Amino acid sequence: MELKKIGNVDFVSGGVCAAKGFKANGIQCGLVHAGATLTSKKNDLALIVADNECSAAAVYTTNKVKGAPILVTKEHIADGKARAVIVNSVNANTCNPDGYEKATKMCQLAAAELGLDEKDIIVASTGVIGQVLPIEPIANGMKSLAEGLTYDGNKRALEAIMTTDTQQKEIAVEFEMGGKKCTMGAMLKGSGMIHPNMATTLTFITTDAAISPEMLQRALSDNVKVTLNRASVDGDTSTNDMVCVMASGSAGNKLVDSENEDFGIFSNALYNIMLNLARMMARDGEGATKLVECAVTGAKDEKTAEIVAKSVICSSLFKSMIFGEDANAGRIYCAVGYSDADFDISKVDIAMASKGGKIVLGKQGCVVAFDEDEAKKVLAEDEIQILVDLGEGSGAAVAWGCDLTYDYVKINGDYRS
Amino acid sequence: MELKKIGNVDFVSGGVCAAKGFKANGIQCGLVHAGATLTSKKNDLALIVADNECSAAAVYTTNKVKGAPILVTKEHIADGKARAVIVNSVNANTCNPDGYEKATKMCQLAAAELGLDEKDIIVASTGVIGQVLPIEPIANGMKSLAEGLTYDGNKRALEAIMTTDTQQKEIAVEFEMGGKKCTMGAMLKGSGMIHPNMATTLTFITTDAAISPEMLQRALSDNVKVTLNRASVDGDTSTNDMVCVMASGSAGNKLVDSENEDFGIFSNALYNIMLNLARMMARDGEGATKLVECAVTGAKDEKTAEIVAKSVICSSLFKSMIFGEDANAGRIYCAVGYSDADFDISKVDIAMASKGGKIVLGKQGCVVAFDEDEAKKVLAEDEIQILVDLGEGSGAAVAWGCDLTYDYVKINGDYRS
Numbered sequence A, B: 001m002e003l004k005k006i007g008n009v010d011f012v013s014g015g016v017c018a019a020k021g022f023k024a025n026g027i028q029c030g031l032v033h034a035g036a037t038l039t040s041k042k043n044d045l046a047l048i049v050a051d052n053e054c055s056a057a058a059v060y061t062t063n064k065v066k067g068a069p070i071l072v073t074k075e076h077i078a079d080g081k082a083r084a085v086i087v088n089s090v091n092a093n094t095c096n097p098d099g100y101e102k103a104t105k106m107c108q109l110a111a112a113e114l115g116l117d118e119k120d121i122i123v124a125s126t127g128v129i130g131q132v133l134p135i136e137p138i139a140n141g142m143k144s145l146a147e148g149l150t151y152d153g154n155k156r157a158l159e160a161i162m163t164t165d166t167q168q169k170e171i172a173v174e175f176e177m178g179g180k181k182c183t184m185g186a187m188l189k190g191s192g193m194i195h196p197n198m199a200t201t202l203t204f205i206t207t208d209a210a211i212s213p214e215m216l217q218r219a220l221s222d223n224v225k226v227t228l229n230r231a232s233v234d235g236d237t238s239t240n241d242m243v244c245v246m247a248s249g250s251a252g253n254k255l256v257d258s259e260n261e262d263f264g265i266f267s268n269a270l271y272n273i274m275l276n277l278a279r280m281m282a283r284d285g286e287g288a289t290k291l292v293e294c295a296v297t298g299a300k301d302e303k304t305a306e307i308v309a310k311s312v313i314c315s316s317l318f319k320s321m322i323f324g325e326d327a328n329a330g331r332i333y334c335a336v337g338y339s340d341a342d343f344d345i346s347k348v349d350i351a352m353a354s355k356g357g358k359i360v361l362g363k364q365g366c367v368v369a370f371d372e373d374e375a376k377k378v379l380a381e382d383e384i385q386i387l388v389d390l391g392e393g394s395g396a397a398v399a400w401g402c403d404l405t406y407d408y409v410k411i412n413g414d415y416r417s
Helices: A068-076 A099-114 A136-147 A154-161 A213-226 A261-283 A302-314 A316-323 A329-337 A372-379 A406-413 B068-076 B099-114 B136-147 B154-161 B213-226 B261-283 B302-314 B316-323 B329-337 B372-379 B406-413
Strands: A010-012 A022-027 A045-060 A081-088 A121-125 A169-177 A180-189 A202-207 A242-247 A291-299 A349-354 A357-363 A383-389 A395-402 B010-012 B022-027 B045-060 B081-088 B121-125 B169-177 B180-189 B202-207 B242-247 B291-299 B349-354 B357-363 B383-389 B395-402
Touching: A022 A136, A022 A154, A045 A068, A045 A099, A045 A136, A045 A154, A045 A202, A045 A213, A068 A099, A068 A121, A068 A242, A081 A099, A081 A154, A081 A202, A081 A242, A099 A121, A099 A136, A121 A242, A154 A169, A154 A180, A169 A261, A180 A261, A202 A261, A213 A242, A213 A261, A261 A291, A261 A395, A291 A302, A302 A316, A302 A329, A302 A383, A302 A395, A316 A329, A316 A395, A316 B406, A329 A349, A329 A357, A329 A383, A349 A372, A357 A372, A406 B316, A406 B406, B022 B136, B022 B154, B045 B068, B045 B099, B045 B136, B045 B154, B045 B202, B045 B213, B068 B099, B068 B121, B068 B242, B081 B099, B081 B154, B081 B202, B081 B242, B099 B121, B099 B136, B121 B242, B154 B169, B154 B180, B169 B261, B180 B261, B202 B261, B213 B242, B213 B261, B261 B291, B261 B395, B291 B302, B302 B316, B302 B329, B302 B383, B302 B395, B316 B329, B316 B395, B329 B349, B329 B357, B329 B383, B349 B372, B357 B372
Parallel strands: A081 A121, A202 A242, A291 A383, B081 B121, B202 B242, B291 B383
Antiparallel strands: A010 A169, A022 A045, A045 A081, A045 A242, A169 A180, A180 A202, A291 A395, A349 A357, A349 A383, B010 B169, B022 B045, B045 B081, B045 B242, B169 B180, B180 B202, B291 B395, B349 B357, B349 B383
């Protein structure tokens, strides 16, 4: 997937270890869930540790069912500070009577091994909901997990948070603030149970920029709205979603503590990170073969544009048609039409574009005649853009999704995926 | 599928021709859509005609994109009266610049052949959106369509409205009002693009009961809310949905013109018809192998119960798990949790039932240990009930859906289904 670059940043390698002073590691501690056997060699437990105390901020799922780790993390970063992240896959530690105790225990184990305060640890879990988390494999693995921490351990950590993900999703950028080079990196897991209603998925972001917890939270909350919250794979809002960011300040820039010019630069760097993560996540949606971007323009306001864009990328019929590479323009109008927003359908134009070309599908609410062969060429590509012009104002928004395929059903029909 | 019987009605055969004085017919007039060839022998054009003028009422889609036939029908039954229905499949006559003229023309052609006023004709279309409707096949077929009308033509008419439907969905009941035997029958098409936000699908109901247009509309609107509007196949709200009912009065009962006891009897008959049609529709959802019913109890009010029930049956992850016969209880809690309703998740119990047994899956927001073999037995059946108790009040609601299967994707990935 091609990365989108907005403004003055440079893409670099290194993921969550790209920024100065962040170590990471991932190991296979041996977590399994009931009914399954340990057959894969995939890592399942990860640590990210900063050399010094960081400003910390997070955004969480809006699901009423919240994973126990989310409750613990909220408490731990209430002071705006953190030093490390402990995270496991396989088991979500959610809907369990002892979830809170287990999530706390994970922090205690990591803190003891690292010589840190447990309140400085962020904890997260992802995997099957509703099975008691066995703490022994985590306790037994903690020593080797901590001992293996390195400044280039990002891939080992990333592997440990993946579940049905097929692609490793990490990214990093360099940018300059007040003459100082800053770096920001991130890793993300997320493939199914992805719907824009909060953070969406587990995302860990690290940066060596100096920024206050308040400004960090603002930058994160602002960017979540226009990136991860506009990506959907299946309309299911997870119970364990969290995106968190740690800013160590070791880049030596002047502390960003107000909405000044530097804040704009920082926020743009974060936008580049989160925009591309959102696109990677949609592209790697469970079973997906194509990334779909719906760009709505001409809305009376941004909210209207967002509602319409999400309605299109969430439509099962639209998603199936993208998989089948069939230019069924009526289904796009149908999904635009049932979106809960205010506009005049008789002013709406729709088009479709990709590296294979661009084609107008509808004008003023009516499907127009188009060349089926040209349409096939557009749809044969693996990144498809749907363009919807509401013809009323200057509001615009983009949302990201993917096609609906046999493999989505297969992945989710299987035992406790 | 077993029919659900509520109160004092008897199921009879005959569909839309069960009530006294209703003729029907269906023919293959030869409608095709661009890119397709006429290979099936399926009927594509139907008429239902009453022997005398009827009270008429209808409920339509809430999609902003409305099929042209809906606009014409709204005008024609504004006086609360109708005599006949003309309806075609294959082409939805929607998102076309000349849709209104073509829908009007269909009424004119039918009226001319039947010797009726065109304003007494209800018109409907279903099929591919955004292709100009060829009127010639309809004009050419009208004479034989009208000549073939019989008092037992319900199956021929029913075949003509089916698209991706695999099962013929019709039903009829007898009931007594004021000592008079009344009959009510219906046919329905609907398999994909089904979502509860209005009428859902094309449904035609006929009855020989005498009832005023106002009371007929009230009974229809009330019942739509708790039947068709609580069924979902894929979350897509169609552009052409309509449910209409014609009441001829030839049963000779005292005219129902207020909310009296007879209105209750009439409304209950209509409930039996629409409840079972909703269940049939969900069971025959595109690609579906199972009917899923989610019954929510213990809500603080009915609306809360409805929101939660719909959230469960609309979840792609839940639907895939039903297809895979995997008792992934966490996904049910997840879908309950992200529903936009007010309740305390820590009070929520969930269970699952079918002819294969009943099994408790969760108590007070936590998944409980259960016997996987017992769960398999429950899920092996083709009608599954999910029971959610919110533990707060006496509000209750039921919603109907189906599983998500490979075939849903196949059907909708194919060219212009």
